[in-house]
Amino acid sequence: MTGQPVAIRARWLVKQFGALTAVNQLDLDVPPGQIYGFLGPNGSGKSTTIRMLCGLLTPTAGVIDVLGLSVPRQAEQLKPDIGYMTQKFSMYGDLSVRQNLEFIADIYSIAKTQRRQRVEHALAQYFLIEQSRQLAATLSGGQRQRLAVAAATLHQPRLLLLDEPTSAVDPSSRRDFWERLFELADGGTTILVSTHYMDEAERCHRIAILDRGVKVADGTPKQLGQDIGMQVFEIETDNPNRARRALAGLHDVFSITQLGIRLRVLVPTHVTGAHDTIAAELVNAGLAANVAIVSPSLEDIFVAATGNNAMVKDAA
Numbered sequence: 001m002t003g004q005p006v007a008i009r010a011r012w013l014v015k016q017f018g019a020l021t022a023v024n025q026l027d028l029d030v031p032p033g034q035i036y037g038f039l040g041p042n043g044s045g046k047s048t049t050i051r052m053l054c055g056l057l058t059p060t061a062g063v064i065d066v067l068g069l070s071v072p073r074q075a076e077q078l079k080p081d082i083g084y085m086t087q088k089f090s091m092y093g094d095l096s097v098r099q100n101l102e103f104i105a106d107i108y109s110i111a112k113t114q115r116r117q118r119v120e121h122a123l124a125q126y127f128l129i130e131q132s133r134q135l136a137a138t139l140s141g142g143q144r145q146r147l148a149v150a151a152a153t154l155h156q157p158r159l160l161l162l163d164e165p166t167s168a169v170d171p172s173s174r175r176d177f178w179e180r181l182f183e184l185a186d187g188g189t190t191i192l193v194s195t196h197y198m199d200e201a202e203r204c205h206r207i208a209i210l211d212r213g214v215k216v217a218d219g220t221p222k223q224l225g226q227d228i229g230m231q232v233f234e235i236e237t238d239n240p241n242r243a244r245r246a247l248a249g250l251h252d253v254f255s256i257t258q259l260g261i262r263l264r265v266l267v268p269t270h271v272t273g274a275h276d277t278i279a280a281e282l283v284n285a286g287l288a289a290n291v292a293i294v295s296p297s298l299e300d301i302f303v304a305a306t307g308n309n310a311m312v313k314d315a316a
Contacts (some may be wrong), residue, residue: 006065007032007159007190008053013062015048015213022048024213026062030192030206035185037204038194039302045213046194047087050163053192054084067158080108083152083160087167089144093137097128097147100136101154108155122150126180142173149180153189160184162193166200178203198298207298211306225296230254230304231274232296235263237282237289246285247278255303264297266304 008030015023023045030036038046051057053066055075064071069078091100101122105115123129126146131139136147145165152160162181166174178200185191185205193204201207202221209217209224217224237243240258247253247265252274255266267274275291282289296304 005032006030007067008036008192009065010049010053011063013049013052013064014060015045015052015057016060022213023052023059026213026215028208028215030190032190033185033188034205035181035191035193035203037201037207038192038210039196039198039201039207039298040194040210041196043212044210046210047163048213049210050084050161050192050194054078054082054161080155081158083155083157085148085152085160085162085165087164089136089148091136091144091147091151094135096133096135097139098123098132100147101151104151104154110155118154122154126150127176141169142176145169145173145177146180149177153184158188158190160189160191162191164194164196166195166197174200198302202298209302209305217301217305221298221301224298224301224305228296228301228304229269230266230296230300231269231271232294232300233265233267233275233278234292234294235265235278235282235289236261237263237287239287242285243282243287243289246281246287250277250281252277255307257299257303264300266300 006029008028010026010028013023013026013028014021026049038049040046048057052059053064053071055072055078058072066078067081071078095103098119101119102115105118110118123132126149128143128146128150131143136144139147149165166177181191195201206220207224208215219227235243238261240261240263243263244256244258247256252267252271253265254268257264265278275293279291
């Protein structure tokens with residue numbers, strides 16, 4: 001993306017905590033007005049990176065430019081233009097929903113002539129009118145999430161940083177939340193969101209996959225699928241466990257992931273005749289199965305980039 005406008009640019013970013021390297025030589029280009037996703041398991045460096053980007057952590061090495069400002073040197077100047085939503089609910093539980101928003105409006109020095117309008121708009125936009133007098137501590141998980149993002153966007157930031165924002169809410173609330181994110185992006189807000197949910201990452205315009213502090217893939221979902229370097233086979237059989245055991249001994253099989261009665265098998269693209277080899281191995285094992293070449297999913301891309309099946313099993 002060299003030469004194109006970016007909202008965030010980081011080069012050779014490193015963060016060490018003693019002997020632990022949490023982020024290792026990360027290069028990052030986040031386009032303006034898009035949703036950019038960080039995908040990776042816990043401990044992959046997502047939260048650490050976000051905290052460095054907004055100036056809460058000082059990098060061990062590297063250069064960060066956010067909205068044209070150098071971070072952390074100019075982090076104070078950046079604050080009015082960014083919103084940050086942490087993993088943990090950070091609103092005041094003993095204040096009502098409205099009082100929390102009014103307090104945030106005061107922190108950001110929103111003009112008194114605009115405060116009431118901004119708060120009323122936020123309550124309506126995030127479906128919190130009925131809960132406006134309710135104490136934040138008594139809200140459900142989805143309601144807390146909506147209050148948190150309402151607070152993070154009350155001052156109309158140009159950049160929104162979201163650290164695993166949907167980890168504690170139900171699927172319906174997650175879908176509603178993403179609808180709000182698309183509305184913000186359509187309005188010109190740049191959004192960086194970390195997640196360990198595959199279906200959420202697929203919604204992003206671009207995705208970076210992090211693994212143990214290293215960026216192992218970066219691009220649009222379509223680009224990542226084209227660059228996977230693997231043939232993907234889907235196998236349907238009545239006995240997927242036996243099929244898995246039969247195929248596990250094949251030298252050229254990179255990965256096998258079970259999804260219900262289906263198996264997803266990854267084989268490097270340089271291997272020829274993989275379809276016939278897989279089909280023959282299943283016949284030799286006495287299994288009736290349908291073997292088809294399919295397009296890679298984001299789960300396949302993640303496994304190919306990291307060699308890690310654990311997170312895919314969790315997502316499935």
